Ligand SMILES: Nc1ncnc2c1ncn2[C@@H]1O[C@H](COP(=O)(O)OP(=O)(O)O)[C@@H](O)[C@H]1O
């Protein structure tokens with residue numbers, strides 16, 4: 107009789123992990139090699155092109171740094187806010203208090219059904235009619251509200267993938283429901299959701315190029331301005347694509363690190 | 374068998390539970406368990422053994438009937454249920470250890486968070502309990518690093534850490550490989566014989582029942598069919614259904 111107790115719960119109940127980005131974990135040789143090759147090529151081109159052909163590549167490289175900073179600023183602020191929204195509404199989606207549950211689930215459904223671009227316009231222009239917020243703030247709010255919904259879903263399904271026996275064992279020991287969530291369910295959930303959340307982080311960084319539409323000087327906007335002024339569309343967008351690629355490749359290695367670490371306490 | 378104090382520790386009256394308006398998991402079950410008594414429950418799968426055990430600490434809310442712990446009626450409201458659960462330990466078939474916590478952390482979680490015992494004090498007690506279950510060297514191990522038998526012994530230590538008045542065991546050895554069953558049963562026999570723990574054990578381990586049980590209860594279709602001391606129930610069952618069941622599992 108194979109003992110049921112040795113089933114590793116929640117080990118690979120994360121079907122959404124590999125959806126958006128190919129994660130270069132050690133166990134997947136093919137993707138790991140693809141990752142190494144792409145990163146080497148991207149970095150080599152970013153370094154070599156400006157050396158071999160300083161005009162216009164070196165000039166392009168010089169106008170981009172504060173764009174990159176803005177891209178990071180938008181991404182990190184949105185992500186931090188989205189995580190807070192995601193955890194809270196994720197908990198809201200599984201609470202036994204029905205009004206909150208319905209509210210949170212509705213938020214997730216609505217937001218996931220509307221393109222991010224429209225949400226950006228909505229918060230900046232449409233709601234701008236009532237409260238005029240700086241473009242940067244509008245952008246961060248819009249991205250956070252949008253990604254908060256996706257992260258909420260990840261948290262909800264992550265929490266629900268924790269075997270029911272965990273909650274029962276915790277309650278049987280006399281912990282309250284909220285104590286059980288804090289000390290038993292959430293710590294296990296964080297480990298499960300780290301990789302998919304990392305993927306959302308990468309997706310958010312890429313989507314942050316949309317904020318250039320609100321006249322925020324991020325990487326994309328900086329590039330577009332330079333290309334328009336110098337008519338070097340091919341060279342500029344090549345450089346921008348390479349920079350986005352290098353950043354997301356490095357980030358996906360970070361996700362892989364978390365994914366490999368997630369189960370360190372099992373075996 | 375019981376010496377001086379024959380005080381009722383747990384009294385269950387007319388307990389009924391129906392799932393989905395059709396499955397009668399429990400039908401008017403009544404049962405009294407005395408302090409320091411060890412009751413073993415046997416019965417076919419689906420006969421309501423788990424539902425009975427889970428009703429006692431309100432993991433299942435019965436439709437009707439009442440449960441008294443000591444002289445105190447258990448009210449099925451969250452506050453009171455929590456207080457009752459602190460006094461009743463439960464051990465599950467699937468262990469249900471917290472995989473993100475070490476054995477020691479599993480054991481001290483409830484004492485520190487529910488009873489607000491100081492961590493150092495809780496750890497000291499945890500080490501004593503680890504000695505009781507024979508796992509002093511596993512304090513820092515995660516559940517994933519333990520065998521099934523070791524996990525279940527940690528789960529027993531975790532339940533004992535709350536100093537429960539009653540321990541409930543729901544098929545504690547059914548998920549174990551045969552060679553690990555004994556180490557868990559030994560701990561349970563020790564609890565029954567040396568620590569005088571009041572225990573209700575759902576288990577088909579006849580050896581354990583003969584060694585430690587004061588009474589064996591046979592359940593079928595949500596009802597208690599027969600109750601007798603182990604020798605009697607296993608050797609001379611009175612009811613036809615009990616006989617058929619025993620023939621089946623022996
Ligand atoms: N949560 C539940 N939902 C629906 N039916 C259940 C549930 N738990 C138990 N049952 C049913 O109640 C009956 C008794 O189950 P249980 O107490 O688990 O029996 P045992 O532990 O003796 O095998 C079974 O028919 C089972 O299918």
Ligand SMILES: [Mg+2]
Pocket residue numbers: 422423424543544
């Ligand atoms: Mg059962």
